[in-house]
Every structure is written in structure tokens, then in C-alpha cells.
Amino acid sequence: MLTAQALGTADLKTGKTVFNKSCGSCHKMYGEGGIVGPDLTGSNRTDPEYILMNVLEPSAEIQDDYKMVVINTRDGRTYSGNIISENQRQITMRIVGQDQVVINKSGILSREVTDVSMMPSGLFENLTQAEIVNLMAYLKTNKRVE
Numbered sequence: 791m792l793t794a795q796a797l798g799t800a801d802l803k804t805g806k807t808v809f810n811k812s813c814g815s816c817h818k819m820y821g822e823g824g825i826v827g828p829d830l831t832g833s834n835r836t837d838p839e840y841i842l843m844n845v846l847e848p849s850a851e852i853q854d855d856y857k858m859v860v861i862n863t864r865d866g867r868t869y870s871g872n873i874i875s876e877n878q879r880q881i882t883m884r885i886v887g888q889d890q891v892v893i894n895k896s897g898i899l900s901r902e903v904t905d906v907s908m909m910p911s912g913l914f915e916n917l918t919q920a921e922i923v924n925l926m927a928y929l930k931t932n933k934r935v936e
């Protein structure tokens with residue numbers, strides 16, 4: 791499906807739209823996008839294998855900073871996200887799709903660093919073949935797409 795010909799004739803503009811919808815809430819490309827995951831602009835993204843491996847199995851290889859932390863509090867809440875900062879009294883967490891939360895350490899019942907990525911698996915399952923090809927071509931290009 792990702793032949794050189796398919797990628798060469800793909801629609802980069804649509805690819806960018808797919809990126810913004812499926813990946814942009816967490817990743818930046820050329821300064822636009824979210825900060826939950828690493829900036830992809832300077833990554834190994836021109837290699838389709840690299841993108842595929844990371845999308846199909848996000849938890850296979852995770853840098854420690856991006857491992858999901860799960861905190862349960864005494865008042866019965868569960869927070870899943872990553873820790874942005876921490877002092878003796880409080881933890882500030884980033885939770886996907888929400889504002890940052892500040893949690894008082896005195897209220898914490900349990901805290902666990904999981905081996906799970908904050909990046910969900912199955913992202914390509916909601917995309918059509920054409921959308922995947924366009925997205926891959928967009929990630930591969932070094933041209934800025936407006």
C-alpha cells in the first residue's frame with residue numbers, strides 16, 4: 791500500500807488534515823500541534839517503517855518521560871497522564887484532552903508508572919487506506935505544506 795508510487799502521488803494537503811485530526815492533538819509538526827508527545831518535525835519520520843512501528847505498537851519502545859502515570863486519590867479519583875512538575879506538596883499532571891491538573895500529595899492513595907504509552911494504539915483503524923497513504927506522504931515530506 792505504501793509503494794513509492796503511491797506516496798509520490800499522494801495528496802499532502804489531505805495528509806496534513808489527517809495529521810491535524812489524528813495526531814496533532816499530541817504532536818507538533820513545524821511548530822503546530824500538541825505537546826503530549828514528542829515534536830515529530832525533526833524525528834526519523836521520513837522512514838515509513840519508523841512511523842508504522844510507532845503507530846502500530848506505541849508501547850513497544852517508550853522514553854521514560856512519556857510513560858503513563860496513574861494516580862489514585864483518597865477521594866476516589868483516578869488520573870492518567872504524565873507528570874510535568876512536582877514539589878514536596880503537589881504534583882502537576884498533563885492529561886490528554888484536558889487542562890493540567892494539580893494534585894495534593896497528601897491526598898494520593900497510590901501512584902504507579904506504567905509501561906504503557908500515552909499514545910493510543912489502533913490509530914490507523916479509524917482511517918481509510920487513502921487517508922493513511924496521504925498521512926504517510928505528509929510525514930515523509932521535508933516541504934512545508936500550507
Ligand code: HEC
Pocket residue numbers: 809812813814815816817826827828830833840841844845848849851852853856857886907908909910913914
Ligand atoms: C493521545 C496522544 C497521541 C496521539 C493522538 C498520537 N501520538 Fe504519537 N506519541 C505520543 C506519545 C506520548 C509518544 C511518546 C511515547 C512513545 O514513544 O510511545 C508518541 C510517540 C510517537 C512516535 C515516536 C516519536 C519518538 O521520538 O520516539 C511517532 C513516530 C508517533 N508518535 C507518531 C504518531 C502519529 C503518526 C500519530 C497519528 C496517526 C500519533 N503519533 C498520534 C502521543 C500521541
